[in-house]
Amino acid sequence: MSDNGREFVNEVYKGVTKIMKIDHFTIASYRSSANGLVESHNRKVTNILKHLVGDNPSQWVEMLPWAEFSLNTAYNGSNRDTAFFVVFVQEHVLPYTVDMDPHTLPLYNTKQYRVMMCNLDRKVFQLIKRYFLRANEKYQTRCDQSFQTPTSYVQIGDRIYLKMLQPRKHKLEASYVGPYCVNQIKTDTVVIQHIWIGAKGD
Known part of the structure; x- marks a missing residue:
């Protein structure tokens, strides 16, 4: 998307x-809100760059790789790991880590490394898939709990406007249509009638 x-x-x-x-x-x-996840991520990148460039905003291009690395190595609550680990199936290694203790890094031949990475990749994929499904269930539960039926916040005689669901043809087009008057309230349904502006009695 x-x-x-x-x-x-x-x-x-x-x-x-x-x-x-x-x-x-x-x-x-x-409608940038339709792609909210990307917009949220872009906002994170912008905030990081603001701190990195300081009084030299023209240097944002040079600082962009550092912002990218900080985001890719940050813990993600949905998949319970970093994006770096999900993609490369291993933790990121910084230069100072190698300089401090170079013997901690294991050595493999090509065949061993390929088999190990394939097995690890399958395990990580299944694990991340399970975490995402669990996170999606929690999100759906929160949405269901916060959902309110129309009958819980309108009363008979209220004047309401309805939000248009179809995309607008241009940016200045109205987002709502109406007004309507609430005539009846049933268990989970609201019966409304269009109010003609300028009509007698309005």
Whole structure:
């Protein structure tokens, strides 16, 4: 999933996704909240760069690899590990770690290393899959608990507006339609009637 930027919507990108058998979806225009996870991650990158560049914001390009490394080696609550470990199936090694104790790093021949990494990769994949499913269940439970039916916060005679679910054609288009008047309230259903602005008695 991506936005509608030219770097994502072009023939080259379309060809690559087809070869890699990737289903590419784009979000609605002018609705960055539809891609909230990416926007949240971009905000983290921005905050890290602000601290790294200090009084020299033009140096953000040089500091970007450090920001990337700090995010990739940070603990993630959903998969209970770092992104670095999930991708490379091993912990990151810093230069000072090798200098302090070079004998702690094991030595393998090519065949042993390949077999070990394949086995470890399968274990990590199953583990991360289980963690993600568990995190998704917890998120779904929190959403269900916080959900309120319309009958819990409206009363007969209230004037309400309905939010449009379909994407807007342009940024300045109205997000809500109405007004409507609440006529009846049933167990989990609200009966409404459109109010015509300017009509007699309104």
